[in-house]
Amino acid sequence: MHSKNNINKAATILVAALFFLSFTTVYVLSVRDWEKIEKSTKAIFNLVDFTFSEIKNISNLGSTRLYKINNMGYLAFDQAPSKFHKFEYYIIFSDKGNILKIEVLNYNENYGSEICNQRWLKQFQKINTSSFLTYNNSIDGISGATLSVQSIIANSWQVTQKLHAYLQLK
Amino acid sequence: MKRLVVFIMLIRLFNGANAQNSAEKIIVGNSELHIGGYAQIDFNLPSRDGTINKNGTLDVHRLVTFFGYNFNEKVSFVSEVEFEHVTEVYVEQAFLDYKIKNNLSVNAGLMLIPMGIQNLYHEPATFNGVERTNVDKYIVPSTWREIGIDVRGRSIEHSANYQVMIVNGFNGYNKGGVFSGNKGLRSGRQKGANSYITSPDFACRVTYYGHPGLNLGFSAYVGESETMEYNGLDLADENAVVSADSTMIGIQMIGVDARYTEGALQLKGQYILANLSNTDQYNAKTSKDVGSKLTGYYAEAGYNVLEGRSDTEELISFVRYENYNTHAGVTEGTIINDTYNRTDITIGLGFKVAKGAMFKADYQIKSNAGSDDNSGQFNFGAAISF
Numbered sequence: 001m002h003s004k005n006n007i008n009k010a011a012t013i014l015v016a017a018l019f020f021l022s023f024t025t026v027y028v029l030s031v032r033d034w035e036k037i038e039k040s041t042k043a044i045f046n047l048v049d050f051t052f053s054e055i056k057n058i059s060n061l062g063s064t065r066l067y068k069i070n071n072m073g074y075l076a077f078d079q080a081p082s083k084f085h086k087f088e089y090y091i092i093f094s095d096k097g098n099i100l101k102i103e104v105l106n107y108n109e110n111y112g113s114e115i116c117n118q119r120w121l122k123q124f125q126k127i128n129t130s131s132f133l134t135y136n137n138s139i140d141g142i143s144g145a146t147l148s149v150q151s152i153i154a155n156s157w158q159v160t161q162k163l164h165a166y167l168q169l170k
Numbered sequence: 171m172k173r174l175v176v177f178i179m180l181i182r183l184f185n186g187a188n189a190q191n192s193a194e195k196i197i198v199g200n201s202e203l204h205i206g207g208y209a210q211i212d213f214n215l216p217s218r219d220g221t222i223n224k225n226g227t228l229d230v231h232r233l234v235t236f237f238g239y240n241f242n243e244k245v246s247f248v249s250e251v252e253f254e255h256v257t258e259v260y261v262e263q264a265f266l267d268y269k270i271k272n273n274l275s276v277n278a279g280l281m282l283i284p285m286g287i288q289n290l291y292h293e294p295a296t297f298n299g300v301e302r303t304n305v306d307k308y309i310v311p312s313t314w315r316e317i318g319i320d321v322r323g324r325s326i327e328h329s330a331n332y333q334v335m336i337v338n339g340f341n342g343y344n345k346g347g348v349f350s351g352n353k354g355l356r357s358g359r360q361k362g363a364n365s366y367i368t369s370p371d372f373a374c375r376v377t378y379y380g381h382p383g384l385n386l387g388f389s390a391y392v393g394e395s396e397t398m399e400y401n402g403l404d405l406a407d408e409n410a411v412v413s414a415d416s417t418m419i420g421i422q423m424i425g426v427d428a429r430y431t432e433g434a435l436q437l438k439g440q441y442i443l444a445n446l447s448n449t450d451q452y453n454a455k456t457s458k459d460v461g462s463k464l465t466g467y468y469a470e471a472g473y474n475v476l477e478g479r480s481d482t483e484e485l486i487s488f489v490r491y492e493n494y495n496t497h498a499g500v501t502e503g504t505i506i507n508d509t510y511n512r513t514d515i516t517i518g519l520g521f522k523v524a525k526g527a528m529f530k531a532d533y534q535i536k537s538n539a540g541s542d543d544n545s546g547q548f549n550f551g552a553a554i555s556f
Contacts, residue, residue: 030272032272084204084238084240084246084248085240085243085246085269086243088272104326105272105326106272106273106326107273107324107326108269108272108273108275110322110324110331110333113324113326113331113379114379114385116324116326116329116379117329117379117380117382118329119380119381119382120382133481136481137481140382140383141431142382142383142431143296143429143431143436144291144296144385144429146525
């Protein structure tokens with residue numbers, strides 16, 4: 001009698017857990033994603049040994065995940081919408097919060113994938129501004145990829161602001 | 171504890187269920203549901219030898235509603251329903267998209283054939299000129315769509331996208347020949363409406379975007395047209411088989427296209443070549459004059475006058491040279507008709523007042539190699555996509 005009760009309870013909790021999981025889908029970075037991020041980190045900071053320690057004690061992070069890279073810089077990962085789906089990308093920042101690299105990890109739509117172009121993404125590295133308008137104007141548009149271009153500009157700006165807010169608190 | 175869980179689940183259910191029908195989903199802003207559309211409203215005014223001697227026409231050329239639904243991160247549905255000239259209704263796209271893994275998906279349903287630029291990017295605010303290019307009407311029969319299955323992939327490392335498709339072909343013969351010398355393959359589109367199949371066709375496209383501002387595309391299509399003569403054909407009857415074979419043509423089409431943007435300058439070009447086989451037998455059987463070779467190309471240069479002066483508006487002046495020839499080659503028994511070798515020169519303006527909203531005006535000079543006639547046409551239009 002007693003054990004049956006426990007099974008019931010366990011089953012209820014399991015069902016409830018599944019129920020919640022089906023509502024919240026958090027993107028899990030794959031091994032391949034991490035390999036790319038590590039490769040870039042090595043190249044940028046000229047590091048052999050490094051760790052990514054996640055920064056969680058800030059509010060309003062939303063879907064953004066922030067990591068500290070040793071004492072050298074920061075990594076941010078996020079998803080942003082294209083026309084229909086979401087794409088995954090990351091940014092590596094200097095310790096001052098300047099963009100050193102931005103790369104799209106996965107692009108899940110046939111239209112607009114031009115934003116994955118590394119040479120186009122290099123434009124983000126040179127910008128040093130506190131105005132979104134200037135930031136927006138510093139990036140060349142791509143015809144046929146307008147939605148994704150706007151999306152990565154807006155999303156990377158928000159991510160940068162989140163990191164800057166954290167750096168000011170420190 | 172149990173009661174609490176049940177209570178939370180009930181709340182969850184309520185939250186999930188508080189938008190049950192489609193209309194309510196739209197109202198509450200369902201993130202899974204995507205709504206969009208595009209429209210093109212035209213005023214065409216033909217002229218001949220510099221004078222206007224015909225009535226103008228005003229037309230809601232096309233109005234398309236887009237509905238998409240993301241079932242989850244992997245599965246989504248895309249649909250476009252089109253009203254053409256107000257009274258004709260078509261389904262332009264309707265397919266299920268299943269993401270197998272990152273950067274790779276399988277799709278099945280009614281899909282666009284990946285050939286050239288405009289068949290895929292046909293939203294009116296994405297091209298210059300009121301009307302679509304005629305290369306993408308007479309050579310690539312836009313909007314060309316059939317039912318099939320495809321694989322679409324993206325390689326970020328190589329800055330390339332690819333698409334490989336098995337798809338239904340044209341209806342080439344149904345109680346009579348459907349293709350024509352003038353319009354090429356255009357009348358054979360089945361559009362997924364009670365379509366039939368004799369044998370499947372294949373299409374593929376690769377695009378490369380490795381150089382910023384440049385987008386290169388290569389498309390190919392191979393297959394045979396479908397024919398109703400094979401339906402219930404007695405394969406033992408040699409004469410019947412020979413007769414049925416003559417109602418089918420082989421199609422090999424390739425296309426290369428390029429788009430380049432640098433500051434205010436916008437360049438665009440496309441070349442399409444289609445080789446059709448068995449047209450001698452087809453023409454003999456159907457008394458048609460289908461060409462054995464179809465070619466079409468255009469080159470366009472546009473300049474955004476407002477570049478650097480406005481963040482939201484663009485004023486694009488453009489000029490386009492276009493040639494499309496449905497009789498670039500014929501087989502024995504068919505005489506080349508030079509009036510099918512047509513050239514359009516289009517000069518115009520596009521005033522983009524917002525992303526996806528554009529006013530257009532242009533003038534087209536239309537000529538052909540078979541006559542001295544030079545006709546012209548003024549076009550004015552409103553183009554919308556969202």
